[in-house]
Amino acid sequence: MVKYVVKKGDKYYPSDEMKKIAWIKSDSIYKEAKKNPIKFWDNLAKQGLYWEKLWDKTYEEKLPYFEWFKGGKLNASFNCLDRHINIRSMKDAVIFVPESTKEKTQKITYMDLYKKVNRFANVLKSLKVKKGDVVSIYLPLIPELIISMLACARIGAIHSVVFSAFSDEALKTRIKDGKSKVLITSDGYYRKGEKKDLLKKAKSGIKGTKIKKVVVVNRLNKKIKYNNKFVSFEKESKKVEQYCEPEIMNSNDTLFILYTSGTTGNPKGIMHDTGGYLTQAYWSTKWNFNLLEKDVIWCTADIGWITGHTYSCYGPLSLGGTLVLYEGGLDYPNPGRWWKIVDENKVTSFYTAPTAIRMFMRLGEKWVNKYKLDSLKVLGTVGEPIDSDAWNWYFNKIGKGRCPIIDTWWQTETGANMVNALPGVGPFIPGVAGRSFPGIKHEVVNEKGRKSKKGFLVQLSPFAPAMLQGIFRNKKRYRETYWKRFKGKYDTSDGAFYYDKDNIRITGRIDDVIKVAGHRLSTAEMENVLNGDKFVNESAVVGIPDKIRGEVPVAFVVLEKGKASKELEKSLIKLIRSKIGPIAGLNKIYFVEDLPKTRSGKIMRRILRNLLTKESLGGVSTLVNPGCVDVIKEQLV
Numbered sequence: 261m262v263k264y265v266v267k268k269g270d271k272y273y274p275s276d277e278m279k280k281i282a283w284i285k286s287d288s289i290y291k292e293a294k295k296n297p298i299k300f301w302d303n304l305a306k307q308g309l310y311w312e313k314l315w316d317k318t319y320e321e322k323l324p325y326f327e328w329f330k331g332g333k334l335n336a337s338f339n340c341l342d343r344h345i346n347i348r349s350m351k352d353a354v355i356f357v358p359e360s361t362k363e364k365t366q367k368i369t370y371m372d373l374y375k376k377v378n379r380f381a382n383v384l385k386s387l388k389v390k391k392g393d394v395v396s397i398y399l400p401l402i403p404e405l406i407i408s409m410l411a412c413a414r415i416g417a418i419h420s421v422v423f424s425a426f427s428d429e430a431l432k433t434r435i436k437d438g439k440s441k442v443l444i445t446s447d448g449y450y451r452k453g454e455k456k457d458l459l460k461k462a463k464s465g466i467k468g469t470k471i472k473k474v475v476v477v478n479r480l481n482k483k484i485k486y487n488n489k490f491v492s493f494e495k496e497s498k499k500v501e502q503y504c505e506p507e508i509m510n511s512n513d514t515l516f517i518l519y520t521s522g523t524t525g526n527p528k529g530i531m532h533d534t535g536g537y538l539t540q541a542y543w544s545t546k547w548n549f550n551l552l553e554k555d556v557i558w559c560t561a562d563i564g565w566i567t568g569h570t571y572s573c574y575g576p577l578s579l580g581g582t583l584v585l586y587e588g589g590l591d592y593p594n595p596g597r598w599w600k601i602v603d604e605n606k607v608t609s610f611y612t613a614p615t616a617i618r619m620f621m622r623l624g625e626k627w628v629n630k631y632k633l634d635s636l637k638v639l640g641t642v643g644e645p646i647d648s649d650a651w652n653w654y655f656n657k658i659g660k661g662r663c664p665i666i667d668t669w670w671q672t673e674t675g676a677n678m679v680n681a682l683p684g685v686g687p688f689i690p691g692v693a694g695r696s697f698p699g700i701k702h703e704v705v706n707e708k709g710r711k712s713k714k715g716f717l718v719q720l721s722p723f724a725p726a727m728l729q730g731i732f733r734n735k736k737r738y739r740e741t742y743w744k745r746f747k748g749k750y751d752t753s754d755g756a757f758y759y760d761k762d763n764i765r766i767t768g769r770i771d772d773v774i775k776v777a778g779h780r781l782s783t784a785e786m787e788n789v790l791n792g793d794k795f796v797n798e799s800a801v802v803g804i805p806d807k808i809r810g811e812v813p814v815a816f817v818v819l820e821k822g823k824a825s826k827e828l829e830k831s832l833i834k835l836i837r838s839k840i841g842p843i844a845g846l847n848k849i850y851f852v853e854d855l856p857k858t859r860s861g862k863i864m865r866r867i868l869r870n871l872l873t874k875e876s877l878g879g880v881s882t883l884v885n886p887g888c889v890d891v892i893k894e895q896l897v
């Protein structure tokens with residue numbers, strides 16, 4: 261088996277074998293990019309993508325807005341499909357692995373995908389979708405999700421994908437905010453052997469919205485009553501012309517919006533442009549995973565999250581790569597499933613979250629040892645800080661000590677990976693993400709915004725091409741969330757410190773956002789649900805450390821009426837799951853008399869969390885009701 265890394269001291273570096281195949285072999289690229297990042301990205305955009313018209317200006321900045329490749333024109337679906345057709349028409353674009361092992365793996369070539377996207381783009385047109393319209397997509401991990409996204413991109417519609425495990429309520433909020441008139445969904449999907457009814461949730465989610473048409477993909481062969489409002493994905497695709505001319509878009513036209521949690525109850529519609537986003541999706545996929553022509557990439561994230569948008573769709577497809585899409589549960593029918601998929605499809609580049617790794621650690625290595633895993637070349641991790649135990653297990657058991665681990669820090673807002681180590685450069689250090697991707701600049705700063713060994717992670721100008729364009733229909737929130745704390749610097753809301761001169765270690769969120777199993781949740785959103793219950797007066801949700809899921813949410817609830825009981829706890833936990841989705845499963849509820857608050861009425865969640873984790877509480881003198889802290893403390897023992 262080829263060894264791609266060597267150990268030097270407590271760090272790993274690329275081996276000669278890795279250097280031989282690496283796109284980037286030395287850190288001179290960082291220096292070159294640093295000299296003139298704008299010129300650096302200008303070159304990459306030209307080399308990586310097909311442009312109908314090149315730009316007049318590479319970068320323009322009027323903070324809090326900035327624009328890449330101004331005046332440039334291109335189409336994202338053309339870049340992911342048409343330009344590969346001559347040279348890679350028979351190459352697999354998507355290897356779809358259905359959950360049931362009785363169903364066959366489906367290999368979709370670039371030609372197949374091209375045809376399907378063209379037809380579905382014409383279906384969208386027939387439903388009166390126009391350039392600039394928002395189309396909501398509520399689909400499981402099946403090829404039609406990718407087809408729908410690319411079909412939107414083809415006609416210049418903005419897609420807004422909503423994670424299929426989100427609740428009907430969550431779907432409704434996102435449809436309303438996006439003002440979409442068309443929804444693409446499916447009759448359901450398979451999860452752990454069961455049939456899940458997605459259409460039922462979709463039907464309830466569109467009530468009270470402006471949705472006029474619902475396109476339904478047939479996944480479970482259910483009998484659906486089609487009519488003027490509900491139409492069939494498959495039947496409509498047969499009715500239309502086979503070719504759809506791609507709409508020529510401006511580089512700065514919005515390609516998609518994707519909702520993510522912030523510090524208030526309402527999710528934010530993060531907007532990404534076409535040219536800048538696609539440029540960085542392309543190059544980060546190529547360099548991070550050292551993707552070669554014959555390679556196969558598998559990013560296990562659902563496309564309902566940004567990781568899936570960039571590394572299960574736009575990145576690999578713009579490169580003409582082959583990606584694996586797996587529909588189902590990670591341990592179905594047994595915990596060896598993922599590794600079976602890796603072997604069977606000769607996956608070279610594998611990308612997952614620390615939570616999944618910790619789950620497999622717990623399930624035991626016997627499931628891993630059944631498989632060779634010798635096709636693997638680069639392993640990636642994302643979504644939350646990875647602890648050294650999980651890092652070492654991933655490195656030794658999955659990578660067999662041969663593969664570099666690329667710990668990629670980024671966010672929904674940044675669109676693509678921003679801080680990491682490149683496979684041909686290294687070093688690979690457990691728990692340390694690394695340094696800014698070439699052509700991007702980060703700094704760790706103190707409260708005053710000055711460079712500091714430990715503190716807040718910020719990004720500096722020129723801001724990376726894949727960075728968000730704004731928050732959909734909310735300029736004020738955009739400015740206040742990212743640009744208020746540090747003048748002229750993008751505020752990531754993550755804490756970090758310098759591990760050494762070059763490399764950064766990320767410590768995690770410093771706002772009221774928590775990461776549960778790598779998924780981003782807003783404590784405020786959960787509190788809104790709790791506070792809406794007739795028994796609840798007020799509540800505070802905090803994240804506490806968890807061995808598998810990284811963090812889990814627990815709530816402190818002050819009751820309005822009724823009595824604290826196991827039943828009430830259960831029903832409130834159920835309420836949150838149904839209003840947001842199963843990822844928002846509360847671990848526990850503490851019923852308390854009062855919550856610690858500042859004079860301005862802000863609930864001090866930090867104090868509550870520290871009470872649970874037994875960390876020092878910090879000052880309680882600013883509280884209006886310091887006495888309640890001791891009361892809660894007694895209740896916890």
Ligand code: WT7
Binds near residue numbers: 641672753766
């Ligand atoms: C937050 C963003 C980026 C795709 C998935 C998450 C945390 C992400 C890492 C990492 C430490 C990480 C941060 C960030 N995070 N990657 N490699 N090491 N923390 O996107 O849902 O927008 O969450 O995830 O806290 O701010 P997201």
